[in-house]
Each structure stands twice: as C-alpha cells, then as structure tokens.
Amino acid sequence: MGAFVADVPLRWSDMDAFGHVNHARTVTLLEEARVELLFTEAGRQGLLGMAEGMVVARLAVDYRIPVAHSAGTLQVRLSVRDLKSASFVIDYSASTSGSAEVATAETVMVPYDLKAGRPRRLTSDERTFLAEWQLTLAASEAGHDHA
Template identity: 35%
Template sequence: MEPYAAHVSLRWSDMDAYAHINNVQFLRLLEDARVIAFRDWFDNPHGGRSLLDEGVLVSRHEIEYRRPLGFRHEPVEIRIWVSRIGGAGFDVAYIVTDPQPLRDAVGGDATIYAVAETELALYDFTASTPRRMRPSERSSLERQLGVVAPFRRRRR
C-alpha cells in the first residue's frame, strides 16, 4: 500500500529562535495532514457526516525528529497511512519529507524530517462517550492499512 501524500504549507510563525520549524508546530502539520487525508479517506458523496463530524479524538502522539526543517515557501509532504485498527480507535503513521518536485530539483533522495504516529479514539460528541467503530469506517481504514511507523527506536 502506497501511503497517502498530503502537502502542507509552512507558516513563517512556525519558526522558532533557532530558525527552524518548532517541535510543537510539527503537531499542527500532522493535524493538517490528517484532516486532508480524512477528507479523502472518509468522503461521503451524499453529503452526510464525515468521521471528523462524527467525532475522533487524539489520545497519544509520538514524534521522532530526524532533521531540522527550516522555513520555505514549498510545502512539506506528509506521507500518512493507518498503522493499527482497533475496535474503538486506530493509529495513523506519518513521514514528514520533501515533495517529489523539490527532490527532483535538488537531485537527491528524500530528506526525512520526522517520523510520527498518532493514536485516535472514536468519540460520540452527543453522548459524550467513546464509541465503537462502524463497519464502513473500518472498511475505509483497511484500504489505508500499512506498517507501523518506521521509528529508529521505540520506547517500551
């Protein structure tokens, strides 16, 4: 399965005093990539509610920073896929890298800036309780299922 590629723009305000994208801003980049991916993964052609409308909450993040990312006008490419599916939640994995046109322009391999994984819990906002995954949601997620995030080292 080829990971979904979301292109996310950097903001000047994402930079910190060290002239690179601040570690906290990486969470915003990952969130933007998730929203873009979920729109396509869970698109409802009949105009109904999507997974984001129904309720999904972040319960855990893990990020491994690999290289400093400086501000630039070109977006970053965030490769995103599902790495685990449970009964009431799922994990998504990410690789933050350069988009293909930028890699082609510099004639090099992809620089990996970060590898990350997010654990998400399905939630019923009306009832204010966690909820089980619906068959249609599971089917959408299974189409995006890949390997666990390629961390160099996992904490156990």
C-alpha cells in the same frame, strides 16, 4: 495498499527563533495532514462521522532533522495500522522536497461521540475506509503510495 499523501504548506509563523519549523508547529502540520485524510478524503467518500468526533489518545514524534521555512511544503505520508473496533494508529513520515525524512510520528486515534461524551466504535464503512490506507509489506518495500 499504500500511504495517503498530504502536502502541507509551511508558514512564516511556523518558524522558531532559530529559523526552523518549531517542534510544536510540526505537530500542528501533522494534524493538518491527518485532517486531510480523516475529514476531507473520508468526506469525499461519503463518510462524515469521523469529522463529527475523533480524538488523539496518544502522540509520539521523532524529529530527524530541522525543517527550514524556506522548504515551502511538508509532504506527509500517512498510513493506518492496528485497526481495532474502537481505535487505530496513524503512522506519519514527513519530508521536504529534496530532503530525507524530517520527522516520523504516530497517533492512536479513537472515534468519539461528542453528544454522548464518550468513545464509540468504528462503523463498518469507517473500518473499510481506514483499511484502504494500511500498508502491506509488499507495498511498503516497493515504495508504492496511494494518493
């Protein structure tokens, strides 16, 4: 299919001393986009388990160009890959309107049972939901998105 698209507003508090969005705040903005997918969109589809426990096992960010607060909104495209029984990867591509890609990132996500205090397996419904956001080669080359 395609990417999930989240528009995340930039706040004055996201800026650093140089007038750009701080690198650590960029990670928070990516997290807000991830919450839109895993908690909000999943909840709309009746899947509440991910909101009850999902942890980041790994995070990698590549910053391409600085983001000015005046950009207003960061558009984040999220797609899923390496969907396994107890983990998956989310790829991020962030841009501002009228600009090239400002950052790319990936997180390895692990579903977590907070009560038991340990990782858990994805349910079949969660796997089906996540599979909706896997990019196919044809869709990524054509630039089609799923919103």
